[in-house]
Amino acid sequence: DAGVTQSPTHLIKTRGQHVTLRCSPISGHKSVSWYQQVLGQGPQFIFQYYEKEERGRGNFPDRFSARQFPNYSSELNVNALLLGDSALYLCASSPTAGNYGYTFGSGTRLTVV
């Protein structure tokens, strides 16, 4: 069975640009969460979606947005990129919203120059 897949694996963007990151959950999983991991820190919660609805939002500015599609895949969008947005962005899927059986993808490494 395929795990959580994220695309792209790496990308480089310029300050002020916009970026879209994509995540496909494990088949049958209806919840997708997004985390940001800055070098030397633990992952920080950005969003959780379940059944296409936002179920939680972390302490991130409005430049960060996300959505979940009918097939349960998800996109994370970041506008007006800052140097500080450079990080590893992780997607995790789980069967339901409160189930702690999270499976993480390998992440997208975003570098903002």
Added chain:
Amino acid sequence: DQQVKQNSPSLSVQEGRISILNCDYTNSMFDYFLWYKKYPAEGPTFLISISSIKDKNEDGRFTVFLNKSAKHLSLHIVPSQPGDSAVYFCAALGGGTSYGKLTFGQGTILTVHP
């Protein structure tokens, strides 16, 4: 406000000995505590968890202990193997704000020497 803290950035252990990784938390409303292992260029992999109503959970070489009065948990790996070398994250689930939110510590780099 760092609600989950791992105060040891790194730990070095000899193969065959016990590895003890520690984690402290401040929010008494967390429902579950989890340990994840992370290799470079991979996402975190779930290792073991413990409910807030338990004080011990064991799975093979891995045991997690929870001391609620001290708001402290620890992961014991016995015996340690070189393949255990990775970054270990402590995480807490819930906490009264976002139902499915995981709050992570900063991580501890474990190195097991042959």
